[in-house]
Amino acid sequence: MSLTPSKGNSLQVRDLEVRYGSQPVVHSVSLTIDHAQIGCLLGPSGCGKSTLLRAIAGLELAARGEIKLGDRVLTDGRTNVVTEDRHIGMVFQDIALFPHLTVSQNIAFGLKKHSREAKRERVSYLLDLVGLPGIEERYPNSLSGGQQQRIALARALAPKPKTLLMDEPFSGLDATLKETLVPDIRAILVKEQITALVVTHDQMEAFALADKVAVMNQGVIEQSDSPYVIYHQPATRFVADFIGQGYFLPATVLNSNQINTDLGVLDLPEPTDYATDTQVDVLLRPDDVLHNDDSNYQGMIVGKQFKGTYFQYQVQLSNGRSLMCIASSHHNHSIGQLIGIRLDLDHIMLFNPESVTLQWMQGVRA
Amino acid sequence: MAISTLQRNKRRNYLGWLAILSALALSAPVLIIASYGFTNAADVWLHLWHTVLIDYVRDSLLLMLGVAIGVLLLGVSTAWLTSRCEFPFRRVLSLLLLLPMAMPGYIIAYSYSGLLDFAGPVQTWIRNVSGLRYGQYWFPEIHSLGGAIVVLSLVLYPYVYLMTRAAFLSQSTSLMDVSRSLGRTPLNAFFTVILPMSRPAIVAGLSLALMETLADYGTVQFYGISTFTTGIFRTFYGFGDVAAASQLAAMLLGFVFLLIALEKYSRRRVGYFSSSEQASSDYRARLSLPLAAVSVLCCLLPVLFGFLLPAGVLLYWSLSSNEWHSADFFHIAGHSLMLAALAAFVAVLLALVMAYAIRQGKGRLLRFSVQTASLGYALPGTIIAIGVVIGFAWLDHHLVPVFESTFNIQFGLLFSGTLVALVFAYTVRFLAVSLGAVQSGLSAIKPSVDYSARLLGRRPVQILREIHLPLLRSTVLTAFLIVFVDVLKELPATLILRPFNFNTLAVRAYELASDERLMDAAPAALMIVLVGLIPVFLLNRSITKS
Numbered sequence: 061m062s063l064t065p066s067k068g069n070s071l072q073v074r075d076l077e078v079r080y081g082s083q084p085v086v087h088s089v090s091l092t093i094d095h096a097q098i099g100c101l102l103g104p105s106g107c108g109k110s111t112l113l114r115a116i117a118g119l120e121l122a123a124r125g126e127i128k129l130g131d132r133v134l135t136d137g138r139t140n141v142v143t144e145d146r147h148i149g150m151v152f153q154d155i156a157l158f159p160h161l162t163v164s165q166n167i168a169f170g171l172k173k174h175s176r177e178a179k180r181e182r183v184s185y186l187l188d189l190v191g192l193p194g195i196e197e198r199y200p201n202s203l204s205g206g207q208q209q210r211i212a213l214a215r216a217l218a219p220k221p222k223t224l225l226m227d228e229p230f231s232g233l234d235a236t237l238k239e240t241l242v243p244d245i246r247a248i249l250v251k252e253q254i255t256a257l258v259v260t261h262d263q264m265e266a267f268a269l270a271d272k273v274a275v276m277n278q279g280v281i282e283q284s285d286s287p288y289v290i291y292h293q294p295a296t297r298f299v300a301d302f303i304g305q306g307y308f309l310p311a312t313v314l315n316s317n318q319i320n321t322d323l324g325v326l327d328l329p330e331p332t333d334y335a336t337d338t339q340v341d342v343l344l345r346p347d348d349v350l351h352n353d354d355s356n357y358q359g360m361i362v363g364k365q366f367k368g369t370y371f372q373y374q375v376q377l378s379n380g381r382s383l384m385c386i387a388s389s390h391h392n393h394s395i396g397q398l399i400g401i402r403l404d405l406d407h408i409m410l411f412n413p414e415s416v417t418l419q420w421m422q423g424v425r426a
Numbered sequence: 427m428a429i430s431t432l433q434r435n436k437r438r439n440y441l442g443w444l445a446i447l448s449a450l451a452l453s454a455p456v457l458i459i460a461s462y463g464f465t466n467a468a469d470v471w472l473h474l475w476h477t478v479l480i481d482y483v484r485d486s487l488l489l490m491l492g493v494a495i496g497v498l499l500l501g502v503s504t505a506w507l508t509s510r511c512e513f514p515f516r517r518v519l520s521l522l523l524l525l526p527m528a529m530p531g532y533i534i535a536y537s538y539s540g541l542l543d544f545a546g547p548v549q550t551w552i553r554n555v556s557g558l559r560y561g562q563y564w565f566p567e568i569h570s571l572g573g574a575i576v577v578l579s580l581v582l583y584p585y586v587y588l589m590t591r592a593a594f595l596s597q598s599t600s601l602m603d604v605s606r607s608l609g610r611t612p613l614n615a616f617f618t619v620i621l622p623m624s625r626p627a628i629v630a631g632l633s634l635a636l637m638e639t640l641a642d643y644g645t646v647q648f649y650g651i652s653t654f655t656t657g658i659f660r661t662f663y664g665f666g667d668v669a670a671a672s673q674l675a676a677m678l679l680g681f682v683f684l685l686i687a688l689e690k691y692s693r694r695r696v697g698y699f700s701s702s703e704q705a706s707s708d709y710r711a712r713l714s715l716p717l718a719a720v721s722v723l724c725c726l727l728p729v730l731f732g733f734l735l736p737a738g739v740l741l742y743w744s745l746s747s748n749e750w751h752s753a754d755f756f757h758i759a760g761h762s763l764m765l766a767a768l769a770a771f772v773a774v775l776l777a778l779v780m781a782y783a784i785r786q787g788k789g790r791l792l793r794f795s796v797q798t799a800s801l802g803y804a805l806p807g808t809i810i811a812i813g814v815v816i817g818f819a820w821l822d823h824h825l826v827p828v829f830e831s832t833f834n835i836q837f838g839l840l841f842s843g844t845l846v847a848l849v850f851a852y853t854v855r856f857l858a859v860s861l862g863a864v865q866s867g868l869s870a871i872k873p874s875v876d877y878s879a880r881l882l883g884r885r886p887v888q889i890l891r892e893i894h895l896p897l898l899r900s901t902v903l904t905a906f907l908i909v910f911v912d913v914l915k916e917l918p919a920t921l922i923l924r925p926f927n928f929n930t931l932a933v934r935a936y937e938l939a940s941d942e943r944l945m946d947a948a949p950a951a952l953m954i955v956l957v958g959l960i961p962v963f964l965l966n967r968s969i970t971k972s
Binding site for chain 2: 117119142143144145146147148149150152153154155156158159160169170172212215216218219221
């Protein structure tokens, strides 16, 4: 953001490839997390995100490519710094506290060269930071899952690592605990000005935590940007599909400025490159389809969920296609009823079913 | 600073190969015997068939059948009472019921023989009280198949008891409640619901008890029964016929494999039948006073006859024996403890090598060889000993001459009839024990713990010292102790493989008992029993902890 970007402890991955045997699991991945920024690797299980993280930590050997931390090369074609010399902190999915050591011994484990006094000070500072003061002498098995995760974070932060990696740190915790822990941990990372990279398969977690989200699929980063852009401007069909509740409404290109859908003709804000009569898909989120009694288009309610402040209806059009539709919580309709619906898009995403990329345009009205 | 990880990968392979080589070496005796099952030795078979084989098969099967009934009756009933009923002394009794595990079959056989044979105190008392003389009254003959079945059942039922009790405890008590709400009586529900659900666990415990029965030599030899193990000894020593002994061993191996298959099959179903998601409750039926008294008796009798009485007899004899005054006894005890410690050390060391190799690599050859080497625990010591005899004789005749001609030194017999052979056989037999303990300890140290330590700047050697050593210390110690005690109790392999004039406590007890000097055999036997209590206490602790 500043005019003279200081690299500081930025994490730079360039053209990285990691293989299991002859099988590449991470293909030519490039990714930069700026100093003191929090990045999230988001993707379905088996997409290579954990492998990428482990390669950064030096727990997997890169077959090709470069990893740099600030100005320091961790691995490239010629050198490879071993894990213990990388000065990277890491928090694991299964927490992995040392069960035979007390909380304070766990946190001080990475502080070898410090004096006893300095160790005690650092431990007590970190316990305050993670919100668990005064439990120095307890053993890990006497702590709850959330407490253990906080201690694991404190342990990883203790030696002031140049970057912090977290591998699915919240997946073992229950939903209510996550809701308080995730923002807490973001606050801690921001306060400590630490460059972090977090692996998760949970997009809400990624959105709550990250400055930058990289969506991974089959060993490739499909898109890497701010959570807002990832959600509203997915670069690929996979990202559009994977992020948010989305579905595709088929449409036909009428001319370069109009497409025809089941819910009427849409005027495009800018001309499309697709030829007339091309079959395209429009990405819809549930909040893009609204209940409106005045609409010319009607659908039959086949399912409904009460979400407190609103209803989410599943409606079926006369041609059998079914859509999600949001209505205010006062509009309590019953299953089987016909209701009017209309499109309310403030931007439009067109996909050609044969290609993976999409055309994005702002400001549409049906 | 920048050491390539590639170098480290190479170092790992050394450990893997070391593990594979030692596992293959330990598998050799089993494979040698198994190969005899496939050799064409029709004339040997025909000879055995015409002479002794039918006896061996019949007596072995009858013994297994009898022991099966005995351990099921004792094990299942006590398991049910201690897990699902409430009566006075229940907690104490549930632990005491494990005590007979400390009593090797051949030692309880000596006690009852001394107690119940013609000259023993029981029959003497009957004669004194009734005035009858030999032949004028009926008394069961302890030196018989029936006698062997009873004494073996008394020390082997804890296998069934342990497994069944765990199964009962894991079952939700609501099963019983549901059955009763559907109109079943408690007894009916026990037989139609609870027992069928626990069958896999019961069968698993039963097959362990039967493996021990097949492996037994001391009891059947002393009671004069012709089973496979006594047959192998007779063929090997009496006729000096290694080939025929190996054929018998191969056939016995077939029986053992059947039991292993049975055990593995039922273990697979143990998980299937247990309902882990249901929280099992601690509910126990309160018994009326007469029923409670019967329950106490039911749980006390196996402890009394399986441990307290025979141990008491041994203690009584020991106090009146002269054995304590013989320097020989302490000499032998020292030998025994040293040998057991040596074998336990080797077994634990190899277990560590294999467990770490498995933890680091996924090689199929590694897994296969370690699995084969672990089979030893299910195998009778007799089989292993014969396999070792054959294998080491081959080494002495083929390998040593090569050394001798290379280095121009006379070695003589390097392997056969030395302590090397004995320690090797013990390691084959008990590797699975140490390996199991070490692996379970190691599995508690997740790989991410290692990674965390490395990320916090520790070298692999430092991780071993600061993380693994403190975390593994108690499991390694436990593994060492259990192997130590098992080696101390081991009889048949020791008899076959011990160097000339080298005695252990087990052999001493066996020799004196065979000479009808039961009183002098008692001190050695008592010492084995007392040391045997160590693993029982360890087991108790792990049960009460969980």
